[in-house]
Amino acid sequence: GESVGLHLPTLSVQEGDNSIINCAYSNSASDYFIWYKQESGKGPQFIIDIRSNMDKRQGQRVTVLLNKTVKHLSLQIAATQPGDSAVYFCAAGGRNTPLVFGKGTRLSVIA
Amino acid sequence: DVKVTQSSRYLVKRTGEKVFLECVQDMDHENMFWYRQDPGLGLRLIYFSYDVKMKEKGDIPEGYSVSREKKERFSLILESASTNQTSMYLCASNGNGEALHFGNGTRLTVT
Numbered sequence: 001g002e003s004v005g006l007h008l009p010t011l012s013v014q015e016g017d018n019s020i021i022n023c024a025y026s027n028s029a030s031d032y033f034i035w036y037k038q039e040s041g042k043g044p045q046f047i048i049d050i051r052s053n054m055d056k057r058q059g060q061r062v063t064v065l066l067n068k069t070v071k072h073l074s075l076q077i078a079a080t081q082p083g084d085s086a087v088y089f090c091a092a093g094g095r096n097t098p099l100v101f102g103k104g105t106r107l108s109v110i111a
Numbered sequence: 112d113v114k115v116t117q118s119s120r121y122l123v124k125r126t127g128e129k130v131f132l133e134c135v136q137d138m139d140h141e142n143m144f145w146y147r148q149d150p151g152l153g154l155r156l157i158y159f160s161y162d163v164k165m166k167e168k169g170d171i172p173e174g175y176s177v178s179r180e181k182k183e184r185f186s187l188i189l190e191s192a193s194t195n196q197t198s199m200y201l202c203a204s205n206g207n208g209e210a211l212h213f214g215n216g217t218r219l220t221v222t
Contacts, residue, residue, distance in 0.1 A: 043213030
């Protein structure tokens with residue numbers, strides 16, 4: 001089965017700097033990857049996803065990079081703002097298998 | 112906007128009680144999921160359903176059951192609540208090949 005991990009539990013970043021949150025997965029058959037943001041008292045919210053036929057995808061201020069060779073996934077947040085403070089989860093899955101989540105990284109933005 | 116609604120934000124139950132956690136989604140999604148979230152352990156899948164009256168065990172189904180009598184509703188049942196089931200419970204849904212949408216969670220305390 002899939003396992004997702006290899007992360008830093010916490011990350012502190014200066015406001016305005018770029019943030020990079022990393023994740024690794026184990027199952028080479030996983031073909032769908034996704035990042036969620038969870039703020040205190042709320043459920044996880046979708047940020048961005050990527051399929052295995054791509055190695056990079058960009059959204060608004062966020063970029064996801066996928067390296068299938070080393071089974072590594074990263075989320076880059078440009079010009080980090082105080083509102084970006086949250087716990088970030090990566091997840092991996094296949095077409096017919098549920099997502100497996102990592103344990104999350106708590107991002108703290110220092111003003 | 113997709114809405115996944117969990118009927119209770121907070122619940123306090125006694126050991127041995129039968130507990131029902133209700134979840135409703137309004138986007139006609141085929142798939143529904145129940146996760147529990149614990150500090151340091153991330154999100155772990157309890158049960159999921161790909162269709163009405165269909166259910167599949169996730170990674171930690173012991174002590175739980177589910178019911179999906181209607182497409183929009185997925186109930187998690189704790190037959191006899193125990194203190195180790197104190198946790199945050201998250202319901203999610205998606206259409207095939209789409210990102211998961213989460214509810215805001217039910218924080219259950221079993222005393």
